[in-house]
Amino acid sequence: xxxxxxxxxxxxxxxxxxxxxxxxxxxxxxxxxxxxxxxxxxxxxxxxxxxxxxxxxxxxxxxxxxxxxxxxxxxxxxxxxxxxxxxxxxxxxxxxxxxxxxxxxxxxxxxxxxxxxxxxxxxxxxxxxxxxxxxxxxxxxxxxxxxxxxxxxxxxxxxxxxxxxxxxxxxxxxxxxxxxx
Numbered sequence: 001x002x003x004x005x006x007x008x009x010x011x012x013x014x015x016x017x018x019x020x021x022x023x024x025x026x027x028x029x030x031x032x033x034x035x036x037x038x039x040x041x042x043x044x045x046x047x048x049x050x051x052x053x054x055x056x057x058x059x060x061x062x063x064x065x066x067x068x069x070x071x072x073x074x075x076x077x078x079x080x081x082x083x084x085x086x087x088x089x090x091x092x093x094x095x096x097x098x099x100x101x102x103x104x105x106x107x108x109x110x111x112x113x114x115x116x117x118x119x120x121x122x123x124x125x126x127x128x129x130x131x132x133x134x135x136x137x138x139x140x141x142x143x144x145x146x147x148x149x150x151x152x153x154x155x156x157x158x159x160x161x162x163x164x165x166x167x168x169x170x171x172x173x174x175x176x177x178x179x180x181x
Contacts, residue, residue: 005075005126007048009162009173012130014043016166028134028168029085036081036132037066044068062119075126078112082133082145101143109149113157116176129174136168146170 018039023031041055051071059067059076066077084100099105109131116127131152133145149172152161157177164171 005077005128005175007044007070008075008077008128008130009164011040011044011047012132012171012173013164013166014047015040016132016164016169016171018043020167020169029083031081031083033065033079033081036130037079040077040079040130041066041068060121062115062121064120067124073125074123075128076116076120076124077127078116078129080109080112080129080131080133082131082149084134084136084145101145101148103143105145106148113174113176117157117178120178127176127178129172129176131172131174132169133171134168135170 015036016039019031019036020028022035022039037057044053044055048070054069056067057065059065064076065079068075068077082099082101082105085098086094087096087098088094112129116129120127131149133149135146150170152158152172152174154161158174159177160173160175162173164173
């Protein structure tokens with residue numbers, strides 16, 4: 001099993017840095033998983049050099065978020081971007097919170113880990129899950145993103161966990177343990 005995705009943590013850190021700079025203009029609540037993926041591709045383009053990486057979003061019949069080809073090696077990447085945000089009405093009145101931490105997001109996260117463990121087609125050299133969440137959460141909730149994901153460690157379904165932090169964002173670059181075909 002080739003560790004071809006060793007570049008992913010550096011590119012992720014740069015993507016997070018770019019996202020935070022962008023959020024200074026538009027507000028962090030106005031960023032999402034697609035924003036992170038776009039900044040990730042731009043950072044990979046800038047940092048990986050030649051030959052330039054080739055990207056395809058929503059790749060394969062399984063709908064993986066991204067495949068990055070660097071020469072003859074392919075890395076499949078899934079993104080999870082979690083943030084609790086307030087929603088407001090037209091009169092700027094508070095409506096509700098959206099996207100908060102809890103069992104639904106945890107279930108989606110672990111389903112994604114399992115997808116990377118079992119559903120990646122042969123010929124893909126590496127697979128990664130990039131998890132980014134905002135450290136702050138609604139203090140009234142009994143859940144937090146850090147409780148859900150801060151303790152992720154090598155073992156079981158994960159062979160590598162690399163923590164990252166940029167500004168208000170906490171991140172993890174994960175390599176799932178996969179079943180050999």
